[in-house]
Amino acid sequence: xxxxxxxxxxxxxxxxxxxIALDQLVNALVGAVLALLHLAGILWRPxxxxxxxxxxxxxxxxxxxxGVRSWPRRMVDGVAxxxxxxxxxxxxxxxxxxxxxLPPEMR
Numbered sequence: 001x002x003x004x005x006x007x008x009x010x011x012x013x014x015x016x017x018x019x020i021a022l023d024q025l026v027n028a029l030v031g032a033v034l035a036l037l038h039l040a041g042i043l044w045r046p047x048x049x050x051x052x053x054x055x056x057x058x059x060x061x062x063x064x065x066x067g068v069r070s071w072p073r074r075m076v077d078g079v080a081x082x083x084x085x086x087x088x089x090x091x092x093x094x095x096x097x098x099x100x101x102l103p104p105e106m107r
Contacts, residue, residue, distance in 0.1 A: 027055060031050025061092065064089065076088060
């Protein structure tokens with residue numbers, strides 16, 4: 001029974017890491033697409049810099065604290081709150097800053 005429990009924990013951890021990686025990929029791709037649209041003259045506002053190792057939630061919090069826009073943070077935090085996750089964007093940002101997504105030996 002103990003071995004099965006450990007396997008389930010490992011699977012859960014690895015699935016969560018895959019979900020975070022997908023989240024980061026989507027965030028980076030959105031930044032790239034918006035930059036292309038701006039370059040093509042379709043978007044008139046500059047899109048700023050987007051980072052590959054940043055989740056959408058952390059990006060929303062960074063926009064919020066830098067005064068860029070707050071509606072994405074409110075939207076993401078609203079959905080997260082329905083799922084029982086309070087202050088999701090702020091916690092995601094803090095996790096990025098503190099390197100909690102990294103393996104312990106790299107923190």
